[in-house]
Amino acid sequence: MGMARRFHVIRGGRGGRGQGGGLRPLVLFRAYSIGELQREELTYYNVRFNWYRLDRTEPVAPWEHLVADFYSLDERLQKKAREEVLRYLTEEEVWELRLYLREHHGLEVIAEEVSLPILSPRGPFWGGEKTVFHFLELSERPDYSLPFRVWGYYSLAGCLCTPTLEAGCRFLEKALAHLKVKKAVGRKDLEGVVKAIYLQEGLYVRRRGPEDAD
Structure with a gap:
C-alpha cells in the first residue's frame, strides 16, 4: 500500500457552525483511503478502500435527526437507512482510524462529511448493482488496537x-x-x-x- 501522511476532511453542504458561532451539530463521515494493492502477481494502483464501522448497533443521534422522514419510510428503506448510517464514523473515530492507518499502513484517510439528514438512503455499500466488492477485515489484524471495529471494502473495477x-x-x-x-x-x-x-x-x-x- 502506498505511503501517505496527510489527513484531509471534506466538508458537506449542510454542515458547519450554527448562526452566532454556536457549537457544531453532530457530524458523521465517510472515510476512505487511496492506495496500492498486491494480488498474486499484479499490483493495482489508486484503489479506494472504503472504511466503515462494523459493530455499531445504536444510532449516535435520534433517527429523525439522521434520516429525513425516517418514520415515514417503508420497511425496506428504513433498513437501507439503518445499514448506511450505522456504518459512518464520528469525527473522533475518524481521527483514531487516521492515526492507526498512518502508523501501521502508511495510508492517508480522506473523510467526507455526510450531509444530514440523509434524504435518499443508499444502503451500506456505494457502487453499481453489478459491482463486485472485496473486503478488508481491518479490525481482525493482530496489530489493531482501536476500541471499535472497522472493516473496509473495495472494488478493482477500473483500477x-x-x-x-x-x-x-x-x-x-x-x-x-x-x-x-x-x-x-x-x-x-x-x-x-x-x-x-x-x-x-x-x-x-x-x-x-x-x-x-x-
Whole structure:
C-alpha cells in the first residue's frame, strides 16, 4: 500500500457552525483511503478502500435527526437507512482510524462529511448493482488496537494495474521516440504521467490482442 501522511476532511453542504458561532451539530463521515494493492502477481494502483464501522448497533443521534422522514419510510428503506448510517464514523473515530492507518499502513484517510439528514438512503455499500466488492477485515489484524471495529471494502473495477501501467510507459517511450525528443525521461516520471492521465481523464493503454484482429 502506498505511503501517505496527510489527513484531509471534506466538508458537506449542510454542515458547519450554527448562526452566532454556536457549537457544531453532530457530524458523521465517510472515510476512505487511496492506495496500492498486491494480488498474486499484479499490483493495482489508486484503489479506494472504503472504511466503515462494523459493530455499531445504536444510532449516535435520534433517527429523525439522521434520516429525513425516517418514520415515514417503508420497511425496506428504513433498513437501507439503518445499514448506511450505522456504518459512518464520528469525527473522533475518524481521527483514531487516521492515526492507526498512518502508523501501521502508511495510508492517508480522506473523510467526507455526510450531509444530514440523509434524504435518499443508499444502503451500506456505494457502487453499481453489478459491482463486485472485496473486503478488508481491518479490525481482525493482530496489530489493531482501536476500541471499535472497522472493516473496509473495495472494488478493482477500473483500477490501473501492472499490465496497463507497463503498456502506458511503453506507449510514452515510443511517442517520445517518434517525436524525436532527445531528453531522456526516467521510468518513474513515465509512470507518474500514466497514473496522472488515468486519474484525470480515465485513459489508459491496452496492448492489442488476437481478439482485436479484423
